[in-house]
Amino acid sequence: MGKAGMMGGRARRVRTLIAGGVGAVLAVACVTGGASALDMHDADARLDASIAAAQAWHGQLVRQAMKSHGAGQYSKDQVLEQDRLLVSSMDGVEQATLEQLSMNVLRPDTTGYTPDEKRALAEKLDAQVEANRRDVEQLKDLTPKLEKSKAERDILNAREAVKAALDKGDALLKSSDGNVDDDQTREDLRNAVNAANGYEGNRDVNDLNAKAKAITDRLQPVNDAVKARQDRIAREQAEAAARAAAAQASAARRTSYSGGHGGSSYGTGYNGGSYGSGALSYVGTGSGYATRRSGGYTVGGDCYSVGQCQGAIDGSGHDVMQAYHTVGGSTYYGIHNGNGGSAMWGQSSATINGQQHSLGAWQQAKYINGQPYGVDDGGSYVQTCGPDGKVYYAKVN
Numbered sequence: 484m485g486k487a488g489m490m491g492g493r494a495r496r497v498r499t500l501i502a503g504g505v506g507a508v509l510a511v512a513c514v515t516g517g518a519s520a521l522d523m524h525d526a527d528a529r530l531d532a533s534i535a536a537a538q539a540w541h542g543q544l545v546r547q548a549m550k551s552h553g554a555g556q557y558s559k560d561q562v563l564e565q566d567r568l569l570v571s572s573m574d575g576v577e578q579a580t581l582e583q584l585s586m587n588v589l590r591p592d593t594t595g596y597t598p599d600e601k602r603a604l605a606e607k608l609d610a611q612v613e614a615n616r617r618d619v620e621q622l623k624d625l626t627p628k629l630e631k632s633k634a635e636r637d638i639l640n641a642r643e644a645v646k647a648a649l650d651k652g653d654a655l656l657k658s659s660d661g662n663v664d665d666d667q668t669r670e671d672l673r674n675a676v677n678a679a680n681g682y683e684g685n686r687d688v689n690d691l692n693a694k695a696k697a698i699t700d701r702l703q704p705v706n707d708a709v710k711a712r713q714d715r716i717a718r719e720q721a722e723a724a725a726r727a728a729a730a731q732a733s734a735a736r737r738t739s740y741s742g743g744h745g746g747s748s749y750g751t752g753y754n755g756g757s758y759g760s761g762a763l764s765y766v767g768t769g770s771g772y773a774t775r776r777s778g779g780y781t782v783g784g785d786c787y788s789v790g791q792c793q794g795a796i797d798g799s800g801h802d803v804m805q806a807y808h809t810v811g812g813s814t815y816y817g818i819h820n821g822n823g824g825s826a827m828w829g830q831s832s833a834t835i836n837g838q839q840h841s842l843g844a845w846q847q848a849k850y851i852n853g854q855p856y857g858v859d860d861g862g863s864y865v866q867t868c869g870p871d872g873k874v875y876y877a878k879v880n
Contacts, residue, residue: 526598641691779834824867
């Protein structure tokens with residue numbers, strides 16, 4: 484082979500080696516670039532999964548926190564005594580939940596992150612997911628326990644309310660027995676009490692509360708009925724005492740006048756010879772004015788009603804008075820002016836039943852609707868008509 488041929492062969496081998504070397508270098512470069520892209524792809528996939536899980540558990544925690552909010556508001560007095568520690572636990576979990584929700588990362592910005600940084604962030608998000616999961620599980624565990632405990636406490640409270648109402652109802656039925664005028668209110672209470680008996684096994688809070696309310700609503704009517712009877716008795720006793728006092732006052736006046744006049748009611752008078760309702764004094768027909776009788780006046784009797792006094796005064800003789808008694812204990816010694824009252828009118832003293840008495844100032848009766856009214860203060864008065872035909876009275880001192 485010639486030299487030229489040898490040179491040509493060597494050149495071909497060099498070109499082949501160079502070509503092969505370049506190809507090898509390029510191949511190595513391609514292999515290195517592919518490995519880096521795969522690493523980033525794996526890191527992104529890892530991070531995306533962690534972000535999705537973080538968002539999902541954040542949502543679950545929010546929903547569970549809302550469901551558990553009511554149970555989280557229970558106080559220790561609203562649950563059974565043995566479950567009061569659950570209230571403290573729920574308070575702690577709720578506080579941790581709020582803090583966790585505020586710290587949760589949901590859409591991180593990973594611009595410029597290397598694969599390793601993305602993997603590190605994914606690990607943090609995984610820890611966040613675990614914290615959210617833990618809070619959800621704790622809330623799910625505590626909520627039904629607290630709700631059940633409160634339900635049992637509500638039942639016990641309702642039963643206690645019924646028992647308290649029954650105790651009050653039974654006590655009032657005993658104390659009011661024979662102490663009301665109308666027993667219907669006690670009968671209503673007794674029916675409510677009977678309807679509530681056997682409450683110990685009742686678990687219906689609404690029914691228990693209704694039974695307790697039915698009893699308590701019927702307590703006051705019984706108390707009112709008891710008071711009404713007490714008021715009636717007190718009123719009757721006061722009236723009896725007033726009559727007794729009037730009788731005593733009349734007895735004292737009877738001794739003073741060597742006669743006697745008991746007390747009674749007084750609410751009417753008469754005008755022009757006839758009585759009208761509401762007056763407290765008498766009016767005579769008038770028949771002129773004579774001189775004072777030296778023998779004075781006598782009391783013919785007592786009267787306690789308008790009709791009785793009308794007849795007594797009309798039938799009285801000269802210088803004979805009739806004693807009319809009032810509820811307030813006052814006594815009016817009335818006489819027609821034509822039967823001797825004219826001699827007494829305006830005088831400062833009068834002799835009654837042989838005993839002389841000084842008289843206070845003469846006062847004209849107050850006329851209302853044509854009827855004369857006098858005072859009713861428990862005192863004693865003489866009464867007749869003046870020259871003008873009006874009723875006058877003067878206090879007996």
